[in-house]
Each structure stands twice: as C-alpha cells, then as structure tokens.
Amino acid sequence: METERFARVRAVFFDLDDTLCGYWDAAKTGLRRTFEAMPLPGLATEEAVLEWAAAFREFCPSLKRSEWYERYLIDGRSTRVELMRRTLLRVGIDDPARAEALADRYGAERRAALRLFPGTREVLEELRARYPLGLITNGPADVQREEVSDLGLEPLFRWVFIEGELGFGKPDQRVFRLAEQASGLSGDELAFVGNSYRHDVRPALEAGWRTVWIRRPSDVPPSADPSAKPEGKPDGAPDADAEIADLRELASLLP
Ligand SMILES: [Mg+2]
Structure with missing residues (x-):
C-alpha cells in the first residue's frame, strides 16, 4: 500500500x-498578452512567442554558470530584460529601451495571470x-x-x-x-x-x-x-x- x-x-x-x-500557464498567457499589446514587426503573436522561446533556450542553460546568476537570485528583472533584448536581436531589432518595456509588460502580465x-x-x-x-x-x-x-x-x-x-x-x-x-x-x-x-x-x-x-x-x-x-x-x-x-x-x- x-x-x-x-x-x-x-x-x-x-x-x-x-x-x-x-507558473507555465501564467508565463504563456503573459507572453501572449505582451506580444499582442506590443507586437514585433511582421510577426504574429505566436511567432513572437516562439522567438522568445528560442532566445530562452539559448540563454538559460548557461544562466546558473554565468555572471547573470548572482543578479538573477536577487531580482528577476535583469534576466527578463536580457531575454527580451535577445528576442529582439533575433528579429533584427537592437533596442534596449524596447526590451525593457517588453520585459516589464511581461512581468506584470505573468504576475496578473498566476x-x-x-x-x-x-x-x-x-x-x-x-x-x-x-x-x-x-x-x-x-x-x-x-x-x-x-x-x-x-x-x-x-x-x-x-x-x-x-x-x-x-x-x-x-x-x-x-x-x-x-x-x-x-x-x-x-x-x-x-x-x-x-x-x-x-x-x-x-x-x-x-x-x-x-x-x-x-x-x-x-x-x-x-x-x-x-x-x-x-x-x-x-x-x-x-x-x-x-x-x-x-x-x-x-x-
Ligand atoms: Mg515546480
């Protein structure tokens, strides 16, 4: 027994x-709402989410062995911004301010959906x-x-x-x-x-x-x-x- x-x-x-x-459900909802409200040029919402996912898969496996880990422990925002910066770079946009705006929207949408x-x-x-x-x-x-x-x-x-x-x-x-x-x-x-x-x-x-x-x-x-x-x-x-x-x-x- x-x-x-x-x-x-x-x-x-x-x-x-x-x-x-x-948490995964909230993250998915948060990403969709973020890219609906602040679309990436030429990309449907789901395509933008896939670009974010690809950026995540590149960035996160090394996170805990990199200089990012100490910052990640204290606050989630720095790595959230870095992920959006890398997502934008994947689609040819180099715009740190836009990465910050997307990351903040995503953080708020995910929190609201949890x-x-x-x-x-x-x-x-x-x-x-x-x-x-x-x-x-x-x-x-x-x-x-x-x-x-x-x-x-x-x-x-x-x-x-x-x-x-x-x-x-x-x-x-x-x-x-x-x-x-x-x-x-x-x-x-x-x-x-x-x-x-x-x-x-x-x-x-x-x-x-x-x-x-x-x-x-x-x-x-x-x-x-x-x-x-x-x-x-x-x-x-x-x-x-x-x-x-x-x-x-x-x-x-x-x-
Ligand atoms: Mg768990």
Missing part, C-alpha cells in the same frame, strides 16, 4: 511553481490542520516572495525556503538539510511534493525523504519546443513513493 510509505510523515514540504500554482490550481487552497488548509507545512522553491527572491504573497500562501506555511534568498536551490542537498534542521525531522518523517523529477523528486529521495510526484499533462514550459512532452523519469532512476495527477489526492494518501 502506497499510504504505508507515508505512515511516519510528520511534516510536508511543497514545491511552488507548477506544483501549487500554474493562479493556484483548483482545490489547492482547500488541500493546504486540510493538511495544515494535520502537519506543519513548508515551501522549498527555486527562483529569484523578489519574484518568489511576490508569488507567495499574491497567492495568499504566507499564513499556510511555517517554513519558506527560496533559492534567491539562500544563494542555492534544489537539487542542492543543502536546502533539504536546512528544512530538516528547521523542522527537527528527517528521513521518512518528511514528505516532499513536487512536479519536477530532477529538481524535486530525485533530490528529495536522495535526502531520504518520502516523495510525491505531481504529474499534469499541461506541465510544459513556454520555452520548450512545440512538440515537447512533460518531464519524465530517466531510465533506471528510482520511483517516487507516489505519483498523483491532482493535489486533492494528497488528503487520503498522507496519514
């Missing part, structure tokens, strides 16, 4: 983006009556704090660990050690719920925690090429303790 795997759990930690809230998945608040309220809850989320400090506050999550979580504030994030084991120290719990007393195998499930398994992998068909970033599928598990990698398609399954899975 899956539920027996969780019998000793005393606290539950969650990932934020695309686990509790639809929503919790259906039933999330109810599940968190119910679990919170049973366990202390924590968040472990990657991303810039300002963007992540804004999300937590906009979504009204602060009162629900006893612990919030943000990559931008710590200077490191998942899959780095140090963030799991911090959560263990904060909660005074370890191993099978802790459960982690997340949407990414690489950033959530695998490092939590390596930390000895119980893991729940939430897998939704919509879990594809706007930067992916159009035929991309949601993230899978590498061949031979260990399984999560449970896989769910909807957070509402947690209420019966956990003791």
